[in-house]
Amino acid sequence: MSELRNGDYREVNFDGLVGPTHNYAGLALGNVASMTHGGLVANPREAALQGLAKMKALMEMGYPQGVLPPQQRPDLGALRALGFSGSDERVLARAAGEAPQLLRAVCSASSMWTANAATVTPSLDAPDGRVHLTPANLQSSFHRFLEPATTARVLAAIFHDPSRFAHHPALPATPAFSDEGAANHTRLAGDHGEPGVHLYVYGRKAFGWDNEIAPAPKRFPARQTLEASQAVARQHGLADHQRVFAQQHPEAIDAGVFHNDVIAVGNGPVLLYHEMAFLDEAAVLDELRARLATPLIPVRVPAEAVSLADAVGSYLFNSQLLSNRDGSMTLVVPGECQERESVWRTIQDHLLAGPNPIAEVVVKDVKQSMRNGGGPACLRLRVVLSAEERAAFSGRVLLDDALHGELVAWVGRHYRDRLAPEELADPQLAEETRQALDELTGILALGSVYPFQLG
Template identity: 80%
Template sequence: MSAADISSVREVNFDGLVGPTHNYSGLAVGNVASMSHGGLVSNPKEGALQGLLKMKSLMDAGYAQGILPPQQRPDIGALRDLGFSGSNGEVLARASKEAPQLLRAVCSASSMWTANAGTITPSIDAPDSRVHFTPANLQSSFHRYLEPQTTGRVLQAIFRDEQHFAHHPVLPATPAFSDEGAANHTRLCGEYGEPGVHLFVYGRQAFGDVRSGEREPKRYPARQTLEASQAVARQHGLTEAQTVFSQQHPDAIDAGVFHNDVIAVGNGPVLLYHEMAFLDEEGTLDELRAKMASPLIPVRVPLEAVSMEDAVASYLFNSQLLSNPDGTMTLVVPGECQEREAVWRTIQDYLLAGNNPISEVVVKDVKQSMRNGGGPACLRLRVVLTEAERAALSGRVLLTNALYTDLTAWVERHYRDRLAPDDLADPQLAEESLAALDELTQLLKIGPVYPFQLG
């Protein structure tokens, strides 16, 4: 690839739109924010507008920004598969009475966190020079297990051109191949158009002899397996020289770090991480240094500066780390980082004043997402694309001022500004959601992707 071609390669952040049924049901075990806010009243309209405003501000700052639609919710088909019958209203009413947690699960708007949508390998790293996609099976929790089929259809609708894009099947939905997508995967490189090294972080090993020194968390489940990460790497044709597999620290998982992107974020040559991110910190860094063509720039935040409690509550490490043309980086953090003195002081003293490329910190309000346990990094799926690959995208999915205006008006028309868990049984909510999603697929020009559109 020529120097001109390398410079044209860009990272596009595809953010998930917050869905019309965004609610606080406390479904995610191990996600402290989700569990602690369960049962509160949510504001779907505010959540969707907050997400759109974040996307718009980053687009205005010059970053490439894409859109991924929400899932069809409530998933009444899932309730029918579980034995509920009758009209849609009867199914919802019966589920609300007999199995309220199931109803809450099939109404979850968790697909907004597109960092879990799948794992992506850019064409520069793939043996066939195509961008590779594997949707995550998300088998660790029922409400997210419902997502992969629609996610796969959405990704194939947008990244349709087989000359440029390759799609792989979801891994078997069993505990041995538990896969949570890009939330446990980081690509490190020099320029985006240069070969990269893929850091896969896992919580446990399912088969064979446990690696020396490994142990599992005791309080919360480890959601990513080594075997799942290895399988995705094989699907994408990645070699041993291109991959590093590192175990997440089990004590971090027990503290509420359910994904690696809650404790570490990387971009380009920079890896911003907490001292407790990896069980074998030095071994992980040494292997990255040995395999990367460009020097690794580790930015380590010690436990004495930010406690695990502060890291989880503020989501400092679930921030977006964005590259600028001048070689500097911008860190997009949630507003909660300002509310924790130790975290805000660390941002000023360790990050902005440190010897690293991070030169700017931007604060964004994503409270509706944060209360369910998802920060700025959870809300986006990073896809590195060449100029030709960007031109090959299908649909109207790259954010523009016109699309932002249309999406904002769409949210204003279709979303409620108040949703309590008891409201999920309202059959009118289901009708409102289907009408909104049908209009959205037309607005984004991606064609039919939802079960109700496919018959």
Template identity: 80%
Template sequence: MSAADISSVREVNFDGLVGPTHNYSGLAVGNVASMSHGGLVSNPKEGALQGLLKMKSLMDAGYAQGVLPPQQRPDIGALRDLGFSGSNSEVLARAALEAPQLLRAVCSASSMWTANAGTITPSVDAPDSRVHFTPANLQSSFHRYLEPQTTGRVLQAIFRDEQHFAHHPVLPATPAFSDEGAANHTRLCGEYGEPGVHLFVYGRQTFGDVRSAQREPKRYPARQTLEASQAVARQHGLTEAQTVFAQQHPDAIDAGVFHNDVIAVGNGPVLLYHEMAFLDEEGTLDELRAKMAIPLIPVRVPLEAVSMEDAVASYLFNSQLLSNPDGTMTLVVPGECQEREAVWRTIQDYLLAGNNPISEVVVKDVKQSMRNGGGPACLRLRVVLTDAEREALTGRVLLTDALYDDLTAWVNRHYRDRLAPDDLADPQLAEESLAALDELTRLLKVGPVYPFQLG
């Protein structure tokens, strides 16, 4: 790839739209924010508009921004598979009476956190020079296990051109291959168009002689397995020289760090991480340094500066780290970072004043997402694309002023501004959601991707 070609390669952040059934049901074990806000009244309209406003502000700042549609919710088909029968309204009513947690699960709007949608390898790293996609199986929780089929259809609808894009099957939905997608994956590189090294972070190992000796969390489950990360790397044709597999610190998982992107974020050559991110911190950094073509720039935040409680409550490390043309970086943090004195002081005195490329911090209000345990980094799936690959996208999914206006108007037409857990049994909510999604697929020009559209 020539210097001109390399410079034209860009990272596109594809954010998930917050769905019409966004609610607080406290479904995610190990996600402290989700569990602590369970049962509160949510505001789906505000959540969707907050997400869109974040996308728009980043687009206005010059960053490439895409949009991914939400899932079909409530997933009444899943309730029927579990033995509930009758009309849609009867299924919802019976589920609300007999299994309210199941009803809450099939109404979850968790697909807004597209960092979990899948794992992506850019064409510059792949042996066939195509962009590779593997949807995450998300088997560790029922409400997210419902997502991969639709996620796969959405990704294949948008990244349809087989000359440029390759799609792989979801890994077997078993504990041994538990896969949480790009929330546990970071690509480190120089320019986006230059070869990179892929850091896969796992919480536990299922097979092998070391299992009995490995450290695992004691309070919360480790979601990502080494075997899943290795399988995705094999699917994408990544070699040993291109990959680093590191174990997440089990004490961090027990503190509420259910994904690595709650404790570390990387972009370009920079890895911003907490002291407690990796079980073998030095070994991880040494292997990255040995395999990267350019010097790694580690930005380490010590425990004495930011406690685990503050890290989890503020989601400092679940911020978006964005590369700028002049070599500097911008960190997009949630508003909660300003509410924790130690975190805000660390941002000002340690990150911005430190010897690293982070030169700007931008604060965004994504409270509707944060209360369910998802910050700015959870809301986006990063896809590195060449000019030709961007031109090959199907649909109207790259954000523009016109698309932002259309999506804002769509949200205002279809979304409620108040949703309590008891409202999830309302059959009118299901009808409203289907009408909204049907219109959305036409607006985005992605074709039929939802079960109700496929017949």
């Protein structure tokens, strides 16, 4: 049983339900797994059940587990805004014939990776004593740029009490303020019930106010900007001593580390990271040590132990690091970590046997997600909440056995066990998805959050 040591603050992991249109379209430039598996046949039912199985396993281990619903896909409104007109069937047929990549984009189930949904600051750290949430604009990819409006409605429906929760608009959807959410944000503290320091990791600077020419990736784009990270920190009222801004190593980006959570994960005072995670590793550690009220516990994995290629291929660092009642931590890794000898050996000999709180490794099968480039950490949004804040939820989003059973049955009723890219134009798929999501909002008691429900 997991239980925080300090007060009634606990971290709730909100996992994204995999949507009915889960498919392999290879849309994400810089995401090696997504690019590699583009065009393969996907199994939406298996993907959703794998995600639910991970949620249930962590719930049974005592970790509070929440659920976030998928987006409405295909996004026919987006296709109509791009000039496709007529009936749903006509719009889908024209898109498939004239712009198949657009069709794939508006069918993406990428909202399953809720680490990109938003950035969250706990009430402990905010000057007004409220939990602050900013949906990510995700402007660097068209298929993800479609998400923030529905994400904002979902978050507002769940975190509804304005006396406890503050909602901010997504940043302007321009390259200067490219924001990828909590995938580039880590909160470090003695434990979840203590004030924290926020580590924001960016890939590039948008404005050269200081005339500095920073190293940049050469192969893949840097998604997060420093200016976006700074803006989110300002929205949430964080002071200088509460935040650290660090540049991601451009060589890591070129190796497929499109978000920081592919190369580093933090929890409590522990920062588990690859030596190529940050452009200036020593400066980042020095700043964190200077700001943290508790000693930082850096767990550095050298490149000689795990190469960048193996880090990206296994998603070792895209794991969940969770606090236990006795002060130890559990690392939840994808099954791919067992398939690479150097990674599994490092877990056993360096992480579990090292001078750090990581005492247990749990392996979970999330292959359907992994093939699209998202591991255990991608699938969850971390929200630190007090008991009163947890009680102030609207909707039925905290997982228990009953809700898990209902969601498994719901997936069985509505999800296909095979979906190839060429089947995305099937108008019946769009209708199946609307029916599924309409039923889901009833199960989760969220009200009307989808475009088709709003009219």
